[in-house]
Amino acid sequence: EAGVAQSPRYKIIEKRQSVAFWCNPISGHATLYWYQQILGQGPKLLIQFQNNGVVDDSQLPKDRFSAERLKGVDSTLKIQPAKLEDSAVYLCASSLAGQGGPPLHFGNGTRLTVT
Amino acid sequence: AQSVAQPEDQVNVAEGNPLTVKCTYSVSGNPYLFWYVQYPNRGLQFLLKYITGDNLVKGSYGFEAEFNKSQTSFHLKKPSALVSDSALYFCAVREVHGSSNTGKLIFGQGTTLQVKP
Numbered sequence: 001e002a003g004v005a006q007s008p009r010y011k012i013i014e015k016r017q018s019v020a021f022w023c024n025p026i027s028g029h030a031t032l033y034w035y036q037q038i039l040g041q042g043p044k045l046l047i048q049f050q051n052n053g054v055v056d057d058s059q060l061p062k063d064r065f066s067a068e069r070l071k072g073v074d075s076t077l078k079i080q081p082a083k084l085e086d087s088a089v090y091l092c093a094s095s096l097a098g099q100g101g102p103p104l105h106f107g108n109g110t111r112l113t114v115t
Numbered sequence: 116a117q118s119v120a121q122p123e124d125q126v127n128v129a130e131g132n133p134l135t136v137k138c139t140y141s142v143s144g145n146p147y148l149f150w151y152v153q154y155p156n157r158g159l160q161f162l163l164k165y166i167t168g169d170n171l172v173k174g175s176y177g178f179e180a181e182f183n184k185s186q187t188s189f190h191l192k193k194p195s196a197l198v199s200d201s202a203l204y205f206c207a208v209r210e211v212h213g214s215s216n217t218g219k220l221i222f223g224q225g226t227t228l229q230v231k232p
Contacts, residue, residue: 004158033220042119042205042222043159056219091158101147101166104220106158 002026004107006092012113018080021110025073025094031055032069033104034077035091043091049075050097082114117142117210121223128196128230136191136226138206147209148189149220150180152202159205165189176200196230203227 005024013019025032030051035043046065048056051072060067064083069075079086089111093104118141128134140146147166151159163174170182180191189206206223 040224042224045219045221048219093158101164103149103161103164104159105161106151108156108158
């Protein structure tokens with residue numbers, strides 16, 4: 001099966017600029033996740049979708065970050081305006097719906113550098 | 116709140132020797148526990164999981180992990196390490212809420228495994 005696709009792979013922007021990341025999950029996966037991985041740390045969940053509804057966005061900095069999952073398939077994550085501390089790898093993952101245990105399948109991530 | 120701790124930033128082993136990467140967790144309910152591996156410039160890959168049943172679970176690439184409820188641990192093990200096992204390993208826990216899978220998956224800080232020839 002095709003994996004989780006993310007683009008772009010790398011992005012360099014200046015602070016206060018805006019940026020958007022795109023994710024295409026594995027076909028049939030109802031649940032989609034965006035994680036932020038800062039260098040030297042574990043991934044931190046930003047937002048979790050079940051189909052096109054938000055399940056958890058408690059750690060999403062809503063004053064600058066937004067995400068949507070139109071039609072319950074592809075998703076975009078946007079940052080506007082970016083700050084230096086947003087430099088990180090943004091990982092998209094998807095999983096089947098199911099009781100607790102379906103593993104997450106991750107994309108290769110987008111490495112964002114804010115200068 | 117649920118949490119995961121990986122007490123070692125790095126583990127060094129010689130090829131052919133057994134390896135252990137430690138993980139402890141904290142949840143208020145029943146845990147679902149996972150191990151993932153990350154190679155440079157790649158996303159995380161699923162290795163194995165514990166949901167219920169046998170405390171020793173087997174996963175990909177010869178890895179296994181032992182669930183210990185009394186010690187709230189889920190250590191990753193392999194009987195004989197390979198140089199190609201060198202990577203970053205993450206333990207993760209999901210707190211179970213009823214029959215759904217909507218509980219947040221929380222990752223540890225990661226442990227770098229270095230296997231030397």
